[in-house]
Amino acid sequence: MSAYRKPLPAVDDLNRPFWEGVRRRELRLLRCEGCGGYRFRSFRLCPKCGGDKATWVETSGKGTIWSYGIFHKAYFEGFKDEVPYNVVLVELAEGPRLYTNLVGARNDQIRIGMPVEAVFEDVTPEVTLVKFKPAG
Amino acid sequence: MPDLERLKRLRNRTAIVGVGASRQGTFPDLDPYTLAIEAFRSALDDCGLVRGDIDGLIVQGPGGVSFVRMGEMLGLNPVAGATFDIGGFATGPLIQYAALLLDSGICRNVALLYGNASRTEGRRFGGETTVTPGREYSSAFYYYGLTSPGAASAFQARLHFETYGTTSRQLAAVPVAQRRHAALNPQAIKKDSPLTVEKHQRSRFICEPLRLYDYCLINDGGVALIMTTAERAKDRRKRPVYLMGLGRHDTYRHSSLPNYLLWRETMPMAAEMAFGMAGIGRDDVDALMIYDSFSINIWFALENFGFCKPGEAGAFTQDGRIELGGEIPVNTHGGHLAESYMQGWLHQVEAVRQLRGECGARQVRGAEIVQYICRGNVASTLIYRN
Protein backbone atom coordinates (compact mmCIF):
# COMPACT_ATOMS: atom_id res chain seq x y z
CA MET A 1 0.00 0.00 0.00
CA SER A 2 1.42 3.35 -1.00
CA ALA A 3 1.84 6.12 1.54
CA TYR A 4 -0.53 9.11 1.53
CA ARG A 5 1.36 11.90 -0.23
CA LYS A 6 -1.05 14.83 -0.11
CA PRO A 7 -0.59 17.61 2.42
CA LEU A 8 -2.15 17.00 5.83
CA PRO A 9 -3.93 19.48 8.08
CA ALA A 10 -2.02 21.31 10.81
CA VAL A 11 -3.73 20.37 14.06
CA ASP A 12 -3.34 22.78 16.95
CA ASP A 13 -4.93 23.29 20.36
CA LEU A 14 -7.67 25.48 18.92
CA ASN A 15 -8.81 23.22 16.11
CA ARG A 16 -8.09 19.83 17.70
CA PRO A 17 -11.76 19.23 18.71
CA PHE A 18 -12.73 19.62 15.04
CA TRP A 19 -10.25 16.97 13.91
CA GLU A 20 -11.13 14.62 16.76
CA GLY A 21 -14.79 15.01 15.78
CA VAL A 22 -14.09 14.20 12.16
CA ARG A 23 -12.22 11.10 13.29
CA ARG A 24 -15.49 9.99 14.96
CA ARG A 25 -17.55 10.85 11.84
CA GLU A 26 -18.94 14.05 13.30
CA LEU A 27 -18.74 17.40 11.54
CA ARG A 28 -18.46 19.83 14.43
CA LEU A 29 -18.59 23.60 14.49
CA LEU A 30 -17.99 26.06 17.29
CA ARG A 31 -21.28 27.55 18.51
CA CYS A 32 -21.19 30.75 20.53
CA GLU A 33 -22.97 30.50 23.87
CA GLY A 34 -23.69 34.21 23.78
CA CYS A 35 -25.49 34.63 20.44
CA GLY A 36 -25.86 31.06 19.17
CA GLY A 37 -23.87 31.84 16.01
CA TYR A 38 -21.78 29.11 14.40
CA ARG A 39 -18.24 29.58 13.20
CA PHE A 40 -15.91 27.31 11.29
CA ARG A 41 -12.70 29.02 12.24
CA SER A 42 -11.61 28.25 15.77
CA PHE A 43 -11.21 31.89 16.83
CA ARG A 44 -11.29 32.32 20.60
CA LEU A 45 -13.80 35.16 20.46
CA CYS A 46 -17.12 35.28 18.59
CA PRO A 47 -16.82 37.74 15.66
CA LYS A 48 -20.54 38.54 15.97
CA CYS A 49 -20.98 39.31 19.69
CA GLY A 50 -17.46 39.15 21.10
CA GLY A 51 -18.45 36.36 23.48
CA ASP A 52 -15.62 34.17 24.76
CA LYS A 53 -17.66 31.08 25.54
CA ALA A 54 -18.31 28.58 22.76
CA THR A 55 -18.82 24.85 22.51
CA TRP A 56 -18.13 22.36 19.73
CA VAL A 57 -21.43 20.93 18.54
CA GLU A 58 -22.23 18.35 15.91
CA THR A 59 -23.90 19.74 12.77
CA SER A 60 -26.33 18.20 10.30
CA GLY A 61 -23.49 17.61 7.82
CA LYS A 62 -25.82 18.93 5.13
CA GLY A 63 -25.32 21.89 2.86
CA THR A 64 -25.28 23.19 -0.69
CA ILE A 65 -22.50 24.00 -3.15
CA TRP A 66 -21.77 27.75 -3.18
CA SER A 67 -19.13 27.57 -5.92
CA TYR A 68 -16.36 25.30 -7.16
CA GLY A 69 -13.18 25.06 -9.18
CA ILE A 70 -11.57 22.25 -11.15
CA PHE A 71 -7.79 22.08 -10.76
CA HIS A 72 -6.02 21.16 -13.98
CA LYS A 73 -2.62 22.24 -12.67
CA ALA A 74 -1.06 20.11 -9.93
CA TYR A 75 0.44 22.61 -7.52
CA PHE A 76 0.95 19.80 -4.98
CA GLU A 77 3.02 16.73 -5.87
CA GLY A 78 0.50 14.54 -4.03
CA PHE A 79 -2.35 15.64 -6.29
CA LYS A 80 -0.41 15.07 -9.51
CA ASP A 81 -2.15 11.84 -10.41
CA GLU A 82 -5.63 13.23 -9.79
CA VAL A 83 -5.84 16.24 -12.08
CA PRO A 84 -8.33 17.44 -13.00
CA TYR A 85 -9.74 17.31 -9.46
CA ASN A 86 -12.47 19.39 -7.89
CA VAL A 87 -12.56 21.65 -4.86
CA VAL A 88 -16.04 22.78 -3.82
CA LEU A 89 -17.16 25.47 -1.41
CA VAL A 90 -20.04 24.13 0.68
CA GLU A 91 -22.42 26.35 2.59
CA LEU A 92 -23.53 24.32 5.59
CA ALA A 93 -27.16 24.37 6.72
CA GLU A 94 -25.86 25.99 9.93
CA GLY A 95 -24.38 28.92 7.97
CA PRO A 96 -20.59 28.64 7.83
CA ARG A 97 -18.86 27.77 4.57
CA LEU A 98 -15.99 25.37 4.09
CA TYR A 99 -13.89 24.16 1.20
CA THR A 100 -13.77 20.44 0.52
CA ASN A 101 -13.78 17.84 -2.27
CA LEU A 102 -16.96 16.45 -3.80
CA VAL A 103 -16.90 12.66 -4.19
CA GLY A 104 -19.45 10.38 -5.84
CA ALA A 105 -20.01 12.69 -8.83
CA ARG A 106 -18.14 13.53 -12.01
CA ASN A 107 -16.64 17.00 -12.24
CA ASP A 108 -19.05 17.91 -15.04
CA GLN A 109 -22.03 17.05 -12.83
CA ILE A 110 -21.19 19.65 -10.20
CA ARG A 111 -23.53 22.64 -10.06
CA ILE A 112 -23.90 25.63 -7.79
CA GLY A 113 -26.81 25.06 -5.40
CA MET A 114 -26.44 21.25 -5.49
CA PRO A 115 -27.48 19.69 -2.15
CA VAL A 116 -24.63 17.72 -0.57
CA GLU A 117 -23.88 15.81 2.61
CA ALA A 118 -20.75 15.01 4.58
CA VAL A 119 -18.82 11.77 4.19
CA PHE A 120 -15.68 10.84 6.08
CA GLU A 121 -12.49 9.46 4.60
CA ASP A 122 -9.68 7.99 6.72
CA VAL A 123 -6.65 9.13 4.75
CA THR A 124 -3.98 7.96 7.22
CA PRO A 125 -4.18 5.92 10.43
CA GLU A 126 -4.37 9.23 12.34
CA VAL A 127 -6.18 11.65 10.02
CA THR A 128 -9.70 11.70 8.65
CA LEU A 129 -10.93 14.30 6.18
CA VAL A 130 -14.53 15.35 5.77
CA LYS A 131 -15.61 15.37 2.14
CA PHE A 132 -19.06 15.73 0.60
CA LYS A 133 -21.21 13.74 -1.80
CA PRO A 134 -24.46 14.56 -3.58
CA ALA A 135 -27.32 14.34 -1.07
CA GLY A 136 -30.08 11.81 -1.41
CA MET B 1 -19.57 56.45 5.36
CA PRO B 2 -16.58 58.83 5.40
CA ASP B 3 -16.93 62.54 6.15
CA LEU B 4 -17.17 63.56 2.49
CA GLU B 5 -17.30 67.28 3.12
CA ARG B 6 -13.99 67.10 4.92
CA LEU B 7 -12.54 64.67 2.40
CA LYS B 8 -13.35 67.02 -0.48
CA ARG B 9 -10.71 69.40 0.89
CA LEU B 10 -8.14 66.83 -0.19
CA ARG B 11 -9.36 66.99 -3.82
CA ASN B 12 -6.51 68.02 -6.17
CA ARG B 13 -4.28 68.89 -3.20
CA THR B 14 -1.56 66.41 -4.15
CA ALA B 15 -0.09 65.23 -7.42
CA ILE B 16 2.14 62.68 -9.06
CA VAL B 17 5.00 64.61 -10.65
CA GLY B 18 7.41 61.85 -11.55
CA VAL B 19 7.05 58.31 -12.83
CA GLY B 20 9.66 55.73 -13.70
CA ALA B 21 9.90 52.10 -14.69
CA SER B 22 12.90 49.81 -14.80
CA ARG B 23 13.34 47.21 -17.51
CA GLN B 24 10.52 44.65 -17.28
CA GLY B 25 11.20 40.95 -17.86
CA THR B 26 13.54 38.32 -16.44
CA PHE B 27 16.74 39.53 -14.79
CA PRO B 28 18.58 36.76 -12.93
CA ASP B 29 21.30 39.17 -11.79
CA LEU B 30 18.99 41.75 -10.24
CA ASP B 31 17.07 41.84 -6.96
CA PRO B 32 13.90 43.81 -6.17
CA TYR B 33 15.87 46.66 -4.57
CA THR B 34 18.05 47.15 -7.62
CA LEU B 35 15.03 47.12 -9.92
CA ALA B 36 13.15 49.61 -7.74
CA ILE B 37 16.19 51.92 -7.59
CA GLU B 38 16.56 51.78 -11.37
CA ALA B 39 12.95 52.98 -11.61
CA PHE B 40 13.54 55.59 -8.90
CA ARG B 41 16.39 57.19 -10.85
CA SER B 42 14.16 57.45 -13.87
CA ALA B 43 11.30 58.97 -11.81
CA LEU B 44 13.63 61.57 -10.28
CA ASP B 45 14.82 62.50 -13.74
CA ASP B 46 11.20 62.66 -14.93
CA CYS B 47 10.33 65.37 -12.40
CA GLY B 48 13.68 67.12 -11.91
CA LEU B 49 14.13 66.36 -8.23
CA VAL B 50 17.21 64.86 -6.60
CA ARG B 51 17.43 62.10 -4.05
CA GLY B 52 17.95 64.53 -1.17
CA ASP B 53 14.58 66.19 -1.88
CA ILE B 54 12.77 63.01 -0.84
CA ASP B 55 11.47 63.07 2.74
CA GLY B 56 8.90 60.28 2.55
CA LEU B 57 9.80 56.74 1.47
CA ILE B 58 7.10 54.22 0.70
CA VAL B 59 8.29 50.81 -0.43
CA GLN B 60 6.40 47.74 -1.61
CA GLY B 61 7.12 44.41 -3.24
CA PRO B 62 6.41 40.69 -2.91
CA GLY B 63 8.52 38.75 -0.44
CA GLY B 64 8.81 41.54 2.11
CA VAL B 65 10.79 44.27 0.38
CA SER B 66 11.73 46.55 3.28
CA PHE B 67 11.58 50.35 3.36
CA VAL B 68 14.27 50.34 6.04
CA ARG B 69 16.71 48.40 3.88
CA MET B 70 15.78 50.41 0.80
CA GLY B 71 16.38 53.63 2.72
CA GLU B 72 19.75 52.34 3.87
CA MET B 73 20.76 51.53 0.30
CA LEU B 74 19.65 54.95 -0.91
CA GLY B 75 21.25 56.82 1.99
CA LEU B 76 17.92 58.40 2.83
CA ASN B 77 16.84 59.63 6.25
CA PRO B 78 13.23 60.63 5.56
CA VAL B 79 10.61 61.98 7.95
CA ALA B 80 8.42 58.93 7.29
CA GLY B 81 8.75 55.48 5.75
CA ALA B 82 6.20 52.71 5.31
CA THR B 83 5.21 49.37 3.81
CA PHE B 84 1.69 47.89 3.95
CA ASP B 85 1.65 44.12 4.38
CA ILE B 86 -1.31 43.41 2.08
CA GLY B 87 0.41 42.54 -1.20
CA GLY B 88 -1.22 43.88 -4.34
CA PHE B 89 -4.08 45.42 -2.41
CA ALA B 90 -1.57 47.94 -1.02
CA THR B 91 -1.01 50.05 -4.12
CA GLY B 92 -4.09 52.29 -3.80
CA PRO B 93 -3.89 52.57 0.00
CA LEU B 94 -0.17 53.50 -0.13
CA ILE B 95 -0.79 56.29 -2.63
CA GLN B 96 -3.62 57.50 -0.39
CA TYR B 97 -1.23 57.43 2.56
CA ALA B 98 1.32 59.42 0.58
CA ALA B 99 -1.37 62.03 -0.14
CA LEU B 100 -2.10 62.32 3.59
CA LEU B 101 1.61 62.66 4.42
CA LEU B 102 1.87 65.50 1.91
CA ASP B 103 -1.34 67.37 2.59
CA SER B 104 -0.76 67.29 6.34
CA GLY B 105 2.67 68.86 5.93
CA ILE B 106 4.50 65.85 7.32
CA CYS B 107 6.35 65.40 4.02
CA ARG B 108 7.20 67.58 1.01
CA ASN B 109 8.14 64.98 -1.60
CA VAL B 110 7.24 61.32 -1.22
CA ALA B 111 8.88 58.57 -3.27
CA LEU B 112 6.94 55.34 -3.75
CA LEU B 113 9.23 52.49 -4.81
CA TYR B 114 8.17 49.06 -5.96
CA GLY B 115 10.47 46.13 -6.67
CA ASN B 116 9.51 42.65 -7.81
CA ALA B 117 11.84 39.78 -8.72
CA SER B 118 9.20 37.05 -8.67
CA ARG B 119 10.35 35.43 -11.90
CA THR B 120 13.97 35.25 -10.88
CA GLU B 121 13.17 34.20 -7.33
CA GLY B 122 10.94 31.44 -8.71
CA ARG B 123 8.11 32.71 -6.55
CA ARG B 124 5.16 30.35 -6.47
CA PHE B 125 1.59 31.53 -6.13
CA GLY B 126 0.32 28.15 -4.97
CA GLY B 127 1.50 24.79 -3.64
CA GLU B 128 3.59 23.67 -0.67
CA THR B 129 5.64 26.83 -0.28
CA THR B 130 2.52 28.97 0.14
CA VAL B 131 0.99 26.83 2.87
CA THR B 132 1.32 28.83 6.07
CA PRO B 133 -1.12 27.55 8.70
CA GLY B 134 -2.12 30.35 11.03
CA ARG B 135 -2.05 32.82 8.19
CA GLU B 136 -4.67 31.05 6.22
CA TYR B 137 -5.71 33.63 3.66
CA SER B 138 -3.97 31.90 0.80
CA SER B 139 -3.72 28.45 2.23
CA ALA B 140 -6.93 27.51 4.05
CA PHE B 141 -8.03 23.98 3.15
CA TYR B 142 -4.83 23.24 1.24
CA TYR B 143 -5.22 19.58 2.23
CA TYR B 144 -8.09 19.39 -0.28
CA GLY B 145 -5.71 20.64 -2.96
CA LEU B 146 -7.04 24.19 -2.71
CA THR B 147 -4.29 26.72 -3.38
CA SER B 148 -3.34 29.83 -5.36
CA PRO B 149 -4.99 33.24 -5.83
CA GLY B 150 -6.06 32.09 -9.30
CA ALA B 151 -8.21 29.36 -7.80
CA ALA B 152 -10.00 31.91 -5.65
CA SER B 153 -10.71 33.93 -8.78
CA ALA B 154 -11.87 30.76 -10.53
CA PHE B 155 -14.48 30.21 -7.81
CA GLN B 156 -15.65 33.78 -8.34
CA ALA B 157 -15.76 33.34 -12.11
CA ARG B 158 -17.83 30.18 -11.72
CA LEU B 159 -20.24 31.99 -9.44
CA HIS B 160 -20.58 34.78 -12.01
CA PHE B 161 -21.02 32.35 -14.91
CA GLU B 162 -23.70 30.25 -13.22
CA THR B 163 -25.52 33.18 -11.62
CA TYR B 164 -25.72 35.38 -14.70
CA GLY B 165 -25.24 32.97 -17.59
CA THR B 166 -21.95 34.59 -18.60
CA THR B 167 -19.22 32.54 -20.32
CA SER B 168 -15.50 31.96 -20.69
CA ARG B 169 -15.84 33.06 -24.33
CA GLN B 170 -17.20 36.43 -23.17
CA LEU B 171 -14.39 36.70 -20.63
CA ALA B 172 -11.84 36.18 -23.43
CA ALA B 173 -12.63 39.73 -24.61
CA VAL B 174 -10.65 41.05 -21.63
CA PRO B 175 -7.24 39.46 -22.34
CA VAL B 176 -7.79 39.95 -26.08
CA ALA B 177 -8.34 43.70 -25.57
CA GLN B 178 -5.33 44.01 -23.31
CA ARG B 179 -3.03 42.19 -25.75
CA ARG B 180 -4.15 44.64 -28.43
CA HIS B 181 -3.22 47.48 -26.12
CA ALA B 182 0.11 45.85 -25.26
CA ALA B 183 0.98 45.71 -28.96
CA LEU B 184 1.09 49.54 -28.83
CA ASN B 185 3.24 49.66 -25.70
CA PRO B 186 7.02 49.32 -26.23
CA GLN B 187 7.39 48.41 -22.53
CA ALA B 188 4.94 45.48 -22.69
CA ILE B 189 6.38 41.99 -22.34
CA LYS B 190 3.65 40.56 -24.62
CA LYS B 191 3.82 43.32 -27.22
CA ASP B 192 4.52 40.83 -29.99
CA SER B 193 2.07 38.10 -28.90
CA PRO B 194 -1.43 38.85 -30.16
CA LEU B 195 -4.35 36.87 -28.81
CA THR B 196 -7.69 35.89 -30.33
CA VAL B 197 -10.86 34.62 -28.68
CA GLU B 198 -10.28 31.24 -30.36
CA LYS B 199 -6.73 31.00 -29.05
CA HIS B 200 -8.01 31.86 -25.57
CA GLN B 201 -10.71 29.20 -25.84
CA ARG B 202 -8.18 26.57 -26.95
CA SER B 203 -5.75 27.38 -24.15
CA ARG B 204 -5.48 25.04 -21.18
CA PHE B 205 -7.38 25.45 -17.96
CA ILE B 206 -5.30 26.27 -14.90
CA CYS B 207 -8.13 26.27 -12.38
CA GLU B 208 -11.30 25.81 -14.43
CA PRO B 209 -13.16 27.87 -15.52
CA LEU B 210 -10.10 30.15 -15.82
CA ARG B 211 -7.63 29.46 -18.61
CA LEU B 212 -3.97 30.27 -19.14
CA TYR B 213 -4.69 33.67 -20.70
CA ASP B 214 -6.99 34.68 -17.83
CA TYR B 215 -3.92 34.62 -15.56
CA CYS B 216 -1.43 37.46 -15.19
CA LEU B 217 2.24 37.29 -16.12
CA ILE B 218 4.94 36.66 -13.54
CA ASN B 219 8.08 38.70 -14.18
CA ASP B 220 10.70 40.98 -12.67
CA GLY B 221 10.72 44.76 -12.65
CA GLY B 222 10.62 47.98 -10.67
CA VAL B 223 8.37 51.04 -10.62
CA ALA B 224 8.66 54.41 -8.92
CA LEU B 225 6.34 57.36 -8.40
CA ILE B 226 7.15 60.77 -6.95
CA MET B 227 4.33 62.69 -5.31
CA THR B 228 4.22 66.19 -3.92
CA THR B 229 1.74 68.90 -2.95
CA ALA B 230 -0.27 70.75 -5.59
CA GLU B 231 1.66 73.99 -4.90
CA ARG B 232 5.07 72.37 -5.34
CA ALA B 233 3.90 70.31 -8.30
CA LYS B 234 3.77 73.41 -10.52
CA ASP B 235 7.55 73.79 -10.28
CA ARG B 236 8.29 70.33 -11.57
CA ARG B 237 9.50 69.38 -15.02
CA LYS B 238 6.26 68.00 -16.48
CA ARG B 239 2.55 68.57 -16.23
CA PRO B 240 1.31 67.44 -12.78
CA VAL B 241 -1.32 64.74 -12.51
CA TYR B 242 -3.56 65.57 -9.57
CA LEU B 243 -5.18 63.12 -7.19
CA MET B 244 -8.78 64.20 -7.50
CA GLY B 245 -10.54 61.47 -5.60
CA LEU B 246 -9.76 58.44 -3.52
CA GLY B 247 -11.83 55.64 -2.10
CA ARG B 248 -11.39 52.56 -0.03
CA HIS B 249 -13.60 50.05 1.70
CA ASP B 250 -12.65 46.88 3.53
CA THR B 251 -14.40 43.83 4.83
CA TYR B 252 -12.57 41.45 7.12
CA ARG B 253 -15.41 38.97 7.36
CA HIS B 254 -14.36 35.67 5.75
CA SER B 255 -10.83 37.03 5.30
CA SER B 256 -9.32 33.72 6.36
CA LEU B 257 -10.98 32.06 3.35
CA PRO B 258 -9.87 32.55 -0.25
CA ASN B 259 -12.11 35.01 -2.14
CA TYR B 260 -15.48 33.68 -3.08
CA LEU B 261 -17.62 36.81 -3.03
CA LEU B 262 -18.09 39.13 -5.97
CA TRP B 263 -16.94 42.11 -3.85
CA ARG B 264 -20.38 43.71 -3.76
CA GLU B 265 -19.72 44.48 -0.07
CA THR B 266 -16.59 46.57 -0.59
CA MET B 267 -16.19 48.04 -4.07
CA PRO B 268 -19.46 50.01 -4.40
CA MET B 269 -18.68 51.87 -1.16
CA ALA B 270 -15.15 52.71 -2.32
CA ALA B 271 -16.68 53.96 -5.59
CA GLU B 272 -19.21 56.19 -3.85
CA MET B 273 -16.48 57.68 -1.68
CA ALA B 274 -14.16 58.47 -4.60
CA PHE B 275 -16.83 59.87 -6.94
CA GLY B 276 -18.25 61.89 -4.04
CA MET B 277 -14.86 63.33 -3.17
CA ALA B 278 -13.95 64.08 -6.79
CA GLY B 279 -17.36 65.55 -7.58
CA ILE B 280 -17.57 63.68 -10.89
CA GLY B 281 -19.62 60.83 -12.34
CA ARG B 282 -18.68 57.70 -14.23
CA ASP B 283 -19.32 59.39 -17.57
CA ASP B 284 -16.49 61.80 -16.83
CA VAL B 285 -13.90 59.01 -16.68
CA ASP B 286 -11.89 58.70 -19.91
CA ALA B 287 -10.01 55.48 -19.13
CA LEU B 288 -9.82 52.84 -16.42
CA MET B 289 -6.74 51.18 -14.98
CA ILE B 290 -7.98 48.03 -13.26
CA TYR B 291 -5.90 45.66 -11.11
CA ASP B 292 -5.95 42.54 -13.24
CA SER B 293 -4.25 39.62 -11.56
CA PHE B 294 -6.99 37.68 -13.37
CA SER B 295 -9.22 38.70 -16.26
CA ILE B 296 -12.40 38.35 -14.18
CA ASN B 297 -11.26 41.29 -12.00
CA ILE B 298 -12.20 43.61 -14.86
CA TRP B 299 -15.81 42.44 -14.66
CA PHE B 300 -15.98 43.00 -10.91
CA ALA B 301 -14.58 46.51 -11.27
CA LEU B 302 -16.97 47.49 -14.07
CA GLU B 303 -20.01 46.13 -12.25
CA ASN B 304 -19.22 47.26 -8.74
CA PHE B 305 -18.18 50.75 -9.81
CA GLY B 306 -21.35 51.21 -11.82
CA PHE B 307 -19.88 51.23 -15.34
CA CYS B 308 -22.42 48.50 -16.05
CA LYS B 309 -25.05 46.72 -13.98
CA PRO B 310 -24.31 43.65 -11.82
CA GLY B 311 -24.29 40.59 -14.05
CA GLU B 312 -23.89 42.58 -17.27
CA ALA B 313 -20.09 42.79 -17.53
CA GLY B 314 -20.00 39.78 -19.85
CA ALA B 315 -22.06 41.57 -22.49
CA PHE B 316 -20.59 44.99 -21.68
CA THR B 317 -17.00 43.93 -22.40
CA GLN B 318 -17.82 42.78 -25.98
CA ASP B 319 -17.56 44.67 -29.28
CA GLY B 320 -14.45 46.65 -28.37
CA ARG B 321 -16.20 48.66 -25.65
CA ILE B 322 -13.17 48.35 -23.32
CA GLU B 323 -10.61 48.83 -26.08
CA LEU B 324 -8.89 52.00 -27.27
CA GLY B 325 -11.47 53.97 -29.19
CA GLY B 326 -14.28 52.23 -27.30
CA GLU B 327 -16.70 53.56 -24.72
CA ILE B 328 -14.31 53.12 -21.78
CA PRO B 329 -10.79 51.89 -22.58
CA VAL B 330 -9.44 49.58 -19.87
CA ASN B 331 -5.75 48.96 -19.15
CA THR B 332 -4.41 50.78 -22.18
CA HIS B 333 -0.87 49.61 -21.30
CA GLY B 334 -1.82 45.93 -21.39
CA GLY B 335 -2.02 45.51 -17.61
CA HIS B 336 -0.82 42.50 -15.69
CA LEU B 337 -2.19 40.20 -18.36
CA ALA B 338 0.02 41.56 -21.14
CA GLU B 339 2.38 44.35 -20.08
CA SER B 340 4.03 43.34 -16.79
CA TYR B 341 3.03 42.11 -13.35
CA MET B 342 3.92 45.05 -11.15
CA GLN B 343 0.93 44.73 -8.81
CA GLY B 344 -0.89 47.87 -9.88
CA TRP B 345 2.12 50.20 -9.90
CA LEU B 346 2.50 50.37 -13.68
CA HIS B 347 -1.23 51.09 -13.79
CA GLN B 348 -0.42 54.38 -12.05
CA VAL B 349 2.41 55.08 -14.49
CA GLU B 350 0.04 54.55 -17.41
CA ALA B 351 -2.61 56.80 -15.83
CA VAL B 352 -0.01 59.56 -15.54
CA ARG B 353 1.33 59.09 -19.06
CA GLN B 354 -2.20 59.11 -20.51
CA LEU B 355 -3.00 62.34 -18.67
CA ARG B 356 0.23 63.92 -19.88
CA GLY B 357 -0.53 62.84 -23.44
CA GLU B 358 2.66 60.77 -23.67
CA CYS B 359 1.14 57.50 -24.89
CA GLY B 360 1.68 57.78 -28.64
CA ALA B 361 -0.23 55.13 -30.58
CA ARG B 362 -2.23 54.09 -27.53
CA GLN B 363 -3.10 57.62 -26.41
CA VAL B 364 -6.72 58.10 -25.31
CA ARG B 365 -7.62 61.29 -27.20
CA GLY B 366 -8.34 64.21 -24.92
CA ALA B 367 -7.94 62.17 -21.74
CA GLU B 368 -8.65 64.36 -18.71
CA ILE B 369 -9.68 61.89 -16.04
CA VAL B 370 -8.31 58.38 -15.44
CA GLN B 371 -9.41 56.08 -12.63
CA TYR B 372 -7.59 53.20 -10.94
CA ILE B 373 -9.62 50.39 -9.35
CA CYS B 374 -8.49 47.43 -7.26
CA ARG B 375 -10.92 44.75 -6.14
CA GLY B 376 -10.76 42.70 -2.97
CA ASN B 377 -11.63 42.58 0.68
CA VAL B 378 -9.41 45.67 0.74
CA ALA B 379 -10.94 47.53 -2.23
CA SER B 380 -9.44 50.81 -3.32
CA THR B 381 -9.65 53.41 -6.05
CA LEU B 382 -7.91 56.60 -7.19
CA ILE B 383 -9.19 59.27 -9.57
CA TYR B 384 -6.55 61.31 -11.40
CA ARG B 385 -6.95 64.44 -13.54
CA ASN B 386 -4.57 66.59 -15.50
Ligand SMILES: [Zn+2]
Ligand atom coordinates in the same frame (compact mmCIF):
# COMPACT_ATOMS: atom_id res chain seq x y z
ZN1 LIG C 1 -21.58 35.30 19.60
